[in-house]
Amino acid sequence: MTSASGVLSVGELARRIPVGRERFLLGIAGPPGAGKSTLAQRLRDELGVVAVVAPMDGYHLRNEVLRARGAVARKGEPDTFDAAGFVADLRLLRDTPLGVPVPWPLFDRAIDEPTPAGTIIRDERVVLVEGNYLLLTDAEAPGWAPVRGLLDECWYLDAPRPVLTERLLDRHTAGGRTPDEAHLKVTDSDLRNADLIATSRHRADHILSADGSGYRVR
Numbered sequence: 001m002t003s004a005s006g007v008l009s010v011g012e013l014a015r016r017i018p019v020g021r022e023r024f025l026l027g028i029a030g031p032p033g034a035g036k037s038t039l040a041q042r043l044r045d046e047l048g049v050v051a052v053v054a055p056m057d058g059y060h061l062r063n064e065v066l067r068a069r070g071a072v073a074r075k076g077e078p079d080t081f082d083a084a085g086f087v088a089d090l091r092l093l094r095d096t097p098l099g100v101p102v103p104w105p106l107f108d109r110a111i112d113e114p115t116p117a118g119t120i121i122r123d124e125r126v127v128l129v130e131g132n133y134l135l136l137t138d139a140e141a142p143g144w145a146p147v148r149g150l151l152d153e154c155w156y157l158d159a160p161r162p163v164l165t166e167r168l169l170d171r172h173t174a175g176g177r178t179p180d181e182a183h184l185k186v187t188d189s190d191l192r193n194a195d196l197i198a199t200s201r202h203r204a205d206h207i208l209s210a211d212g213s214g215y216r217v218r
């Protein structure tokens with residue numbers, strides 16, 4: 001994937017995704033705050049109705065479950081998601097013919113809980129699967145390893161650590177945390193997750209980073 005400048009517009013990126021007779025599952029992995037959801041939505045906007053975004057974060061365990069496990073403070077770490085459910089639904093999506101509905105959960109940041117069957121995937125030939133832990137193996141965290149094999153291709157969206165830090169601090173303060181609480185969440189949790197995710201970067205087919213209104217691709 002190259003261009004003269006090494007920077008592709010979202011339209012150019014979208015044209016590199018095959019829209020064929022078979023469903024194509026494109027993963028977009030990367031650390032928290034890298035812009036995965038934004039990129040997935042931009043690609044969806046370019047591709048139109050042939051594409052749908054299928055986020056991984058609908059597989060967050062419910063807060064009630066996290067409380068029972070004493071894991072509320074660790075929300076966002078690999079074992080605070082239903083990795084098995086995510087893998088099963090990816091497999092179902094692969095095995096289900098176009099035209100047959102597959103419910104997919106979403107995550108509602110306003111209530112901080114997943115919404116079961118938040119979207120229905122049916123006729124879309126391109127599924128943009130975006131989330132943090134798409135490229136992990138068992139060496140990093142158990143349960144996630146089958147994901148990569150269920151994706152046709154997987155990109156990794158990277159961003160410099162100061163950019164991640166600033167975006168995550170903004171998000172947490174906008175979500176109601178004090179500056180101190182936001183700082184603790186970023187240093188104690190988000191950036192530790194980002195370090196773990198970075199160890200999986202080399203398994204991506206392409207590594208992207210935002211550059212102006214486009215993306216630099218390696």
Ligand SMILES: Nc1ncnc2c1ncn2[C@@H]1O[C@H](COP(=O)(O)OP(=O)(O)OP(=O)(O)O)[C@@H](O)[C@H]1O
Binds near residue numbers: 031035037039132
């Ligand atoms: N290319 C970009 N240029 C500037 N800002 C961006 C870009 N992409 C995303 N952002 C901003 O960065 C913030 C994080 O983006 P986004 O929510 O898409 O990240 P994410 O990778 O999905 O995060 P998470 O893993 O936590 O879901 C948002 O405020 C978004 O507007």
Ligand SMILES: [Mg+2]
Binds near residue numbers: 036037
């Ligand atoms: Mg996101």
